Amino acid sequence: MEVVIYPNYEAMSKAAAQMVARVLNAKPNAVLGLATGSTPEGLYRELVRMHREEGLDFSQVTTFNLDEYVGLPKSHPQSYHYFMHEKLFKHINIALQNIYIPSGTTDNYEAFCRWYEERIRQCGGIDLQILGIGADGHIAFNEPGSSLGSRTRIKTLARQTIEDNARFFDGRVDLVPIYAITMGVGTILEARKIMLLASGKSKAKAVAATIEGPVTSMITASALQLHRDVTIFLDEEAASDLKLIDYYRWIQANKPGAPKT
Ligand code: PGA
Numbered sequence: 001m002e003v004v005i006y007p008n009y010e011a012m013s014k015a016a017a018q019m020v021a022r023v024l025n026a027k028p029n030a031v032l033g034l035a036t037g038s039t040p041e042g043l044y045r046e047l048v049r050m051h052r053e054e055g056l057d058f059s060q061v062t063t064f065n066l067d068e069y070v071g072l073p074k075s076h077p078q079s080y081h082y083f084m085h086e087k088l089f090k091h092i093n094i095a096l097q098n099i100y101i102p103s104g105t106t107d108n109y110e111a112f113c114r115w116y117e118e119r120i121r122q123c124g125g126i127d128l129q130i131l132g133i134g135a136d137g138h139i140a141f142n143e144p145g146s147s148l149g150s151r152t153r154i155k156t157l158a159r160q161t162i163e164d165n166a167r168f169f170d171g172r173v174d175l176v177p178i179y180a181i182t183m184g185v186g187t188i189l190e191a192r193k194i195m196l197l198a199s200g201k202s203k204a205k206a207v208a209a210t211i212e213g214p215v216t217s218m219i220t221a222s223a224l225q226l227h228r229d230v231t232i233f234l235d236e237e238a239a240s241d242l243k244l245i246d247y248y249r250w251i252q253a254n255k256p257g258a259p260k261t
Pocket of ligand 1: 135
């Protein structure tokens, strides 16, 4: 894992966008795995800016989102379909038929999950997967205890996730869906390249467990230790519980080609 630490959220988001741009410049028809939540918003803003001002081209890009709430129609303002269109897709030149997001309203979830996995394979696999992390260490909606070999499926959300996400539902825990459809940890680990972003003190413990703890299904992000090409983008607060923080900074400052603050 490569750990890179930036002074603040904006700097972290810009550095992460640079990594996405490098992948797209090398492979204009790359397949991107996308995440929702507060954390990647700055990254998406920067990608939109790069599209507008620098001509970053998405015309051949295909995207697969990690997850969606079960029961929310695409038009619901808290659905991840809505989020992605508002925050990214409607501002860039991506072809609508190249956008894949798990369905929160299918009448056959099992068949849909199989189809989603198959579609990822048919498109050549995910070149770059963008991830956030939950305060409980989840990636996508792979809550503690999820199999590290899991595939796209329905998950029951943990209480902490429901409480964390209630802020998007007028602070009402009872309005947060209980189920989500999510790529599995096994699905995520098949991406060729992975970047995980974390910002703020509330993520510090999960980040430390992910990078420096044992590989365990109790912190599904820790499975990333098994992947050969993962970059962890952090701001100072999210990095604040890392034991080897001085070592990561030293590497960041000295490694040839390492992203600089
Ligand atoms: P957040 O969510 O970016 O809104 O903190 C991250 C997650 O739960 O995966």
